Amino acid sequence: MHHGDLAEVTILFFTDTGLIRLEDKEIILSRQSKLCLTYMCEHEGNIVSKESLHDACWKKHGAVVSDNTVRQTLFRIRKSLASLDVEGEILETLGYMGYRLKPGCITLVSDSQNYSLPERHDSVNQNQETSAISVSDTSKSAVKKKPANIKLRVLTLLLCCLFFIAGLLIRGQQLIHPLRYGESLQLNGHTILFSQYVENDKHESATRVNYWLNKMQVSITPQSKIYINADRGNAINFFVCNGEIELATTFCQTFAVIGRNHP
Template sequence: MLYLPHLRLKCWLCVVRSRSTLSMLFFTDSGLIRLGDKEVLLSRQSKICLTFLCEHAGEIISKERLQDACWKQYGTVVSENTVRQTLFRLRKSLASLGVVEDILETQGYAGYRLRPDYIIVVPNTHEFRLMEQRSTIETAKENIHPDTHSLQQPLSAVKPIVSKSKLITCILFLFCLFFATGAYLRSQQFIHPLHYSEAVNQDGHTFYISNYVKNNNAELMSRVNYWLIKMKIKTTQNSKIYINSDHGNSINLFVCNGDIEADNSYCESMAVIGRNHP
């Protein structure tokens, strides 16, 4: 089965190459003009004018019609002098490519005429380069395998192994996996089960001491009692004090009005830092 779309593109490229010695390529999306190994980039207004003239190559375009199509249509009103200056710059750009012939002719007061068959319009620069790549690949294939049919699909040899979107997806997945693993390991360092000792009564308060307490229990409860009185924290006979941890000179505790597991209990968190007490 013939690959007809590729045949059409390939033949179009062949036509361009066969005429490249006489014709310029005009890429309307970028405003680039190419003749052989020379290139020139047009200004926005010159690109608009040349595009319109190429669409009507061989016709005599009046100044008024050129003004309407290339300026007024885009919301700008200009004088005839502006039109002449723009076409002057356009001729100068063409001359920089080594064009000797007067491709853009002035027809007296009638207007301007772009000579046909000198400029080939290429609407999309990317597609043209893609066709050039395809042609280069096919030529290399034919040199290696002369008997290979020239209408084979050319892009199979340059098909990317991994698409860009799949690569980005893999990177995002690895990042999320790394983040989730780090968060889990971090949580294991900060979340610890607390186991409290039997109730210990001292100075009218009921204490429960966790398994993370390392210092002397009697001194620890004495310090806590001092700061409860110092900070005027109200306690009752039913109040229970849960000492969670002590690290150096710091103590972390809860002051609850009942059992910490009870739904109706109210607890205050308190931290004692330093050993400034009698």
């Protein structure tokens, strides 16, 4: 059911809780929407630019946002007002000029705890009834909803973190593979060891490594050991260490070669 003309409509806006109410309909605004609507109410009837909104509702509070964020916040405010079933547009968009809140449509209430609704006429019985209904209970119930929403957000954040950590662990297990060196081979006086990921012929792999070490003029001593980590297709990866790889004092060079550019 839509309410009457805007001139006959008075929406209550409780600035301490962010609650907006029209008769039996109400909605709670987010903190940012509450700040913006409060600023628009303080300047009702006047054109408010995006820049002044940005400065008053974001920059003043230590935040810098884009024009799109300002537009989205105003859109959410307009959507919240529309949910009260008011005919006509209360918050107008005036192109590049900015926005204008129609005067006399929203009444600001700074203290919801001590506010009582005014008397009103019953249109059906034509009898005057004093409705000294305090909205403090409504405001309190609205405030009570916030902890539940906060708990839900915290729980959602924790679940997201758990899924993220689990994803990292699974991804790590897929990417990290232990190297175990078994069979060894002697070539040109050097010891060459092969991991379980060497799929090509081991003698051919050793010959290929020796070719690249000579081509790149890598310095090798009699104590040096060569560890071939992987040899699949045309890609080969190996270490050249100055001793046993298990020792903490051992220094290793890493080589990765793609292609078979050797005799």
